[in-house]
Amino acid sequence: MLLLLVCVPFVGALLLPFLASRLRLPPAGVASLSAFLGLILVLTQATPVYDGEVLINRWDWMPAIGLSLAFRLDGLSLLFAQLILGIGILVVLYAHYYLSAEQAQSRFYVFLLLFMGAMLGLVLSENLLQMLLFWELTSLTSFLLIGFKRRDPAARQGARLALLLTGGGGLALFGAVVLMGQIVGSYELTAVFDSGQSIENHDLYPVILVLFLIGAGTKSAQFPFHFWLPHAMAAPTPVSAYLHSATMVKAGIFLLGRFFPVLAGSELWFYAVSGMGLATLLLGAYLALFQHDLKGLLAYSTISHLGLITLLFGLGTPLGEIAAIFHIINHAVFKASLFMAAGIIDHETGTRDMRRIHGLFKHMPYTGALAMVAAAAMAGVPLLNGFLSKEMFFGETLALRWLSEAEWHWLFPWAATLAGVFAVAYSLRFIHDVFFNGEPRELPKTPHEPPRWMIVPVEILVVLCVAVGTLPSITVRPLLEAAAGAVLQMPLPDFSLAIWHGFNQPFFMSLAAMGGGVALYAGRHWVFAVHDRLPVKLSGKRLTEGLIAYLFDFAHRLDHALDNRSLRRYSFLLLLTVLVLGALGLWGAPLAGSGARTPLDSGALLGGLLLGAGALATAVKHRSRLIAVLMLGLVGLITSLLFAHFSAPDLALTQVLVEIVTVILVLLAMYYLPEATPHESSLARRVRDGVLAAAAGIGIAVLSYAMLTLPPDSISSFYLAESKPAGGGTNVVNVILVDFRGFDTLGEITVLGIAAVGIMAMLRGLVLAVPERDWLGRPWSSDRHPLVLVTVSKLLLPIALLVSAFLFLRGHNEPGGGFIAGLVTGVGLILQYIAEGSEATRPRLPWDKLGIVGAGVIIAVLTGIGSWALGYPFLTSTYTYVTLPLIGKFELASALFFDLGVYLAVVGTVLMILAGLGGLTRRADSV
């Protein structure tokens, strides 16, 4: 049932555009019908609630995280639901006459209904997260309503400010709710209420309370977040009448009441809430007097009254709560009617400036009379509803005296009276300035009474003001008791709602407020002059805007600092961070392990020094590319030698060959590039980068040292132990390649082949123009194929082939193997290309290079399949020993065939890549 209730406005909003455009129903009619339907639904549920029952409807929603959709109807929700729907109907009726036809009517009512639904959902929520959802939805929809006049910059700004504050407050509230849920272990209100003192006694209670108050305070325009409300007055008046009297701004108050049982009672609650309320009460009342805009006055007065309610909640006394709830009702009623009256005045005169509107009583006596009654209720004149709750408020501030822990109790009655003085003064101003005080000045329209039905909502509300003011026990007492019971969660104390309590202190305070107010208003010219001369006018809006501007500025500066789109900057930052992280990790860690050190010998030392010098030279001379590449070659060579020196001949062989091939590759590529790199960076930057590079190098060195001196690990022990028995070879590296990881190697040579094909495909048809002269204008050497090189290369080729055969055959046991042999053969052949040129070499090497690669891969695959044929799984290897003449006993492993495949694939690939790149030149020459 409650779900249905919440759904009614949403469904109304959904159907409204359709009903309005297709069936030509007036949008206001549809809207008020939905609200009316909702009200009926509420009233059908109300009877048990008046008796103190709590209705809870629950559906599973997100069972995975224990979330359910749950609604709760208790006294407090009932009160608010009636306010939302009841005033909603009146506002819709009013808006129908207020809004001109050309303003997109159905859009307005859709927003209004959405807002109504969000408010209903908020007050009826049992689940806290669901409550938050609706809370944010009210912020959003109120944003749409405030900014309804889209082209009006003031409306946009006001809407934005409201959304900024209330939305941000919602997030704070979110934090409070999550924390509460965490403490209680459930997000259900019932569970939270049952948790007793556990939240208040928790360490995080202050955090929760502060976040909670930020949420409630922003919504209810409490100091220091009050400043959005006056700016929200740019909204159409029906919106103000609805949002800023009965609903939106009361949401924060609702929250105070909702969480009163769990959060109130502590000293912190007293000081924080009543302090906030007091400041708001005084500030709002004071500022309201100085507004010239009719709605501005009402806005500040709203702030002040909200402060009053907050203050009452802050006191934490049961009677205070009753007074607070009473004032919620009263304020909603008289403020809504006042907003509507202000709207009528605006509508009929074309302005809201109180410096121009005077003497309207002559032109619109009926509206004037109603507005005066409502304003009197706002001022707290006896026999009207405002008087009763104000009297209770005065009484409560006086009662503080008996609370021993409140040190500043004497302040409250005085402050309350002072606020009362200002309230009377601004109410008087509303009445006197607008309806009397001379003739209107330069009004855009001639004022007259509004259409009959536009004033009906005001009538109803004013009648309510009087009815509550004169017959409180009959009109509001049941509702008040139900709501107060829900807030307090305990039996209510005895309280009296009589309109006359005798000549007691609260009455004298009221009298003082009346007298003071009249006096203040009488002397207003003097007061205004003083106010205008006040030097400091702190504007929350300007402060917020300044903050935002600062944020934007900061964002721009950060953007420039971090994101200058330079790769150099990026890599610098990247390396720097890694260095810092590494250094942090290294901090305190042992820099050297306990492993045995290899003694330093002269060879290693020399090698190390050369290595360093080579690396340094590469970096320093990187602009002269040829030198840099040669230096890089030196580094590679020394590395290989160091491998050899430290008993890794296999690695050394591979390394030296790979170095050679890479250097050739780089040289080939360099042929097409300028000889030198231009200077592009300043010295300072180079020094900076150099320092970073050095630091990174040292870091890696330290890390390597630390790692290498750790006690040796057992990674390699398996292979060392299994190499001979399982793979039949003593060269572990080779056995790993062709046996243990044979499948990987098969994959690798396949990839090698694919890469070769890819390169060939990319180079096909590519012609690069080679400059005739270098960048200094010198022609290239005419002797392309030096005789010495040609001769030597011819001599070297057979030796290279022999060596590669030797390396290949011994590979399984001694340093060597198919990969290395392939590289040796490849390098030997490449030398022929370099020495004699492609044209001369090509006819002598007629084989299809792609074919070589393919043959290699196929041989390797066949070896694998061979073991299948013999009944073993793929690539199972075996070995035997054969004795060949001259060579002697010789081990023949099936892996040898596999290695042959590797050999062929490597040779083919090296030839294809290097000859292909070299071939580009040839074509370029012939162009």
Add this chain to the structure above:
Amino acid sequence: MAFVTPDFVPAIPEIFVLGMACLALVVDVYITERYRLFTYQLAQSTLVASALMVIFLYPAEAVVTFNGTFVSDGMSTVLKVFILLVSYFVFFYSKQYLRDRNLFRGEYYVLGLFAVLGMMVMASAHSLLTIYLGLELLSLSLYALVALNRDSNEASEAAMKYFVLGALASGMLLYGMSMIYGATASLDLAEVYRVASGGQANDTLLVFGLVFVVVGLAFKFGAVPFHMWVPDVYEGASTSVTLFISTAPKLAAFAMAMRLLVDALPSLHGDWQQMLIILAVLSMAAGNVIAIAQTNLKRMLAYSTIAHVGFLLAGILTGTQSGYAAAMFYVIVYALMSMGGFGMIILMSQAGIEADRLDHFKGLNERSPWFAFIMLIFMFSMAGVPPFLGFWAKWSVLRELVAGGVVWLAAVAVVFSIIGAFYYLRVVRLMYFDKPEDATPITPGRDMRVMMSANGLAILGLGIYPGGLMAVCVSALGA
């Protein structure tokens, strides 16, 4: 030594994608320009079929195969399904865009399929080596994709930056992995876990390995201070590629983080939590603040991504099962939102116009109220406004942070979310409150209209009922 034939079944989807990618590559060479659509259809049907296979092969419990290098479990299944789903949408959104720009070539889809394969491998990796393989397959495909528009200087520059920095980061990751291997003597994640948590590994070495691994991860995620490539690449690449990079790879990166940090090294939780906290705070701060300064929407969304990554890392660093589920939920939600956000840029871009500046979104409401509404959903969801899906993602991470005792980080996250809401809402403001600079109505094709709306309404619908997706994430990590 005997060679054991592995169980191929859990990897059938990957094998299928590989086969189809190769097929598409070959087919694309032989078909003429007129039939180019065929490659697209081939790619799309591959994704669909593969997703069905993944779902069909959903394992009751984790299955490890290929000598402990590949695993199929709940997490991998769910992530793969979403990777494939998101990629399907990405390919779909890109179709017309690429056509208009004369980029509708097979390369996009072939490279895309290879990237998808890489991501799937990452999701199912059970060995350091497999992770690296998947990652490199993905990264290399992405580098090439960024450079797809060869005539664009920005694209080439972005690709170059991406490649150089990416190579650097890959190197670091590899370096870290080798140290972990050195400390634990195994590449198998289960074995790494056993050795590391058994206290048998050398701690210094392990922590060092961890530092470099986290650096590599942070780079792939685009977390501050390893984020520099993100804005440049997002802006420089053609939007169809940006769309791809910003969505599915994040899912894969999440998988990588989970495999490396949670599956293998939970014993170092204290260490990596510290690092992730730093990364998360910096990412949320820099991402949200710098995004405000952007005028280019793609760049703005790039910073938004960075901020989201901060949130995502916050979920992981809790170190609890439910925290991981929250992070997984977050990353899936993020992928769906980002897909929509960049999809809208594509939708707005017509031939010759690249609608990637904020100004292009001015007054969208007057040009197309429906798509303004869809974009509003995306922006609100990214900002974390309830009841959109993004809110639940943020909420679940925050809840886990609080439950995990890192309340201050939750507070920081909330503060930066508020700051972040600025620039998302600015887009909404531009769409609804400003006058359009160019009032031509937006008229996308009907299929685009349907898919885009589905994307947007999914964010809204799932936001209203997020329980299902959440339950999937929770159960995926439980299996």
